[in-house]
Amino acid sequence: MLNIIFYVFAAITALHLAWYLGILGKFAFIKPQAITAKKIPVSVIVSVKNNIDEVNRLIPALVAQEYPDFEIVLVDNASQDETIDVLEAFEKQYHNVKLVKVENNEAFWANKKYALTLGIKAASKDYLLFIDVHCMPASNQWIASMVSQFTLSKTIVLGYSALQKKKNSLLNKLIRFDGMLAATSYFAWAKAGSPYTGNGRNLAYKKDEWFKHNGYIKHIKIRLGEDALFINEAAHKKNTAICYTPESITTRESNKTYKEFIRDKRKRLYTTRYFKSFDRLQLKAFFILQLLFFGFAIALAILQYNWMFLVPVVVLRYIITWTTLAQSARRLNEKDTVYWYPFIEIMLIFTQLYAFTANLFKKPVHWR
Structure with a gap:
């Protein structure tokens, strides 16, 4: 026995x-990735809700990106503090910043997917690049790096979003390892021809893909997974590329407590129940x-x-x-x-x- x-x-x-x-x-075991310079017009979309400090940190970093043709679409999801004043100031200061104001309504109260829908429709460029308001691009080549992976057939680009490192913190290593393992999995499956998810903190796709699948309509009532569920629906072997150059990474502050990590883990786990079989x-x-x-x-x-x-x-x-x-x-x-x-x-x-x-x-x- x-x-x-x-x-x-x-x-x-x-x-x-x-x-x-x-x-x-x-x-x-993949080889280092090469960057082929491209000049595809791109709209960088950022969803904002009561994020004054984050906006003041992120927008200057986005404006400073070295890329010839891009706009920044700031989607204010019914902020209740002075965030809207800061966003309006940025719109007046920079010619390529566009502000989309979202007001709550009974059907889509505080729904991030609804807010992003308005932002995507307001974007004037054919290619969309998403970053979370809590994140920062690793370099001024972030847009150039992500966009470099688009081709005539590759209309979805999956990027990596890292967490800031904290010295002498085992919790930080635990959370970052979890993120690294998750990214390894969705990058690897994309290379294997079965992409299944992406991270909205660093994600790009052609606007046509979004309209082709009627946006978030199939899961609009699910208050999670605007990135993961859309990619699970739209991505396939022929249209998906990955970007993992050091310049393409975005970073954000790590969870401060194990409880916060559990909270985010539950959200991601809950979202997967709506993935393909x-x-x-x-x-x-x-x-x-x-x-x-x-x-x-x-x-x-x-x-x-x-x-x-x-x-x-x-x-x-x-x-x-x-x-x-x-x-x-x-x-x-x-x-x-x-x-x-x-x-x-x-x-x-x-x-x-x-x-x-x-x-x-x-x-x-x-x-x-």
Whole structure:
């Protein structure tokens, strides 16, 4: 019986490693990305709601972008403080800043998708680039880098949004590792021909794609996932590219507490229930393989199975997964997150289980 359990364990480990090398490895071991200069007119869209400090920090950085033809569309989602005054001042100061004022209505009260819809329709350029108001572009080449990946056929570009690093903070490494792993997954699946999501903190697509799918209409009543659900619906092998150059990254402040991290984790997890069937299946399968690996490894250790067979399988698994993630982390400038990988992986498994259980009893609060 113990031998049978071990053989099952070995098979699960083999599947897990095949996933890392065959799927995640498509991004982890990818070559550095080249930038081909382009002059495609682009509208940078920023949704704002009561964000005076963030606006004062972000807009000057966007205006300073070295790109020949772009506008900045600021969508004020019914701010209730002095944010609107600051936005109006920026609109008067810069010729390429456009302000869209959204007023709450009964049907779409405080709905970010509704606000973004108005912003997209107001955009005068054919290509749209999205950044969160809490983020900052890594360089003045951010627009140029993201736009460089557009071609006649590639009309969706997935970017990476990092979290600011904090010294001597294990929580910061945990949260950043989670973001790095998520990006590795959606970048890798895009390279494999099955893109399934994107991050609205750094995302671009041609406006035609948005109109082709009637915008957010299929999930307008879901108060989450304006980025993830749209990409899950619109992206496919032929129209999706990825951008991971150092200049293309955006950054934002990390969650300050574990509670905040759990809150955001629940929102992302809740959104995935509306993904396509295959995408839901592959996300669940990856997590289940992790659980099964640890479950069988612990069971075999407790039952005192021959360590000469058990230990090599465990060591091999860690060598391959650790190496793969280290390569991905290096590509995304997150190398320090993988130093604690074995411990962080276990912490994330418990976090995922807790978030899943919490969502069974209560729906997470929507994004602003």
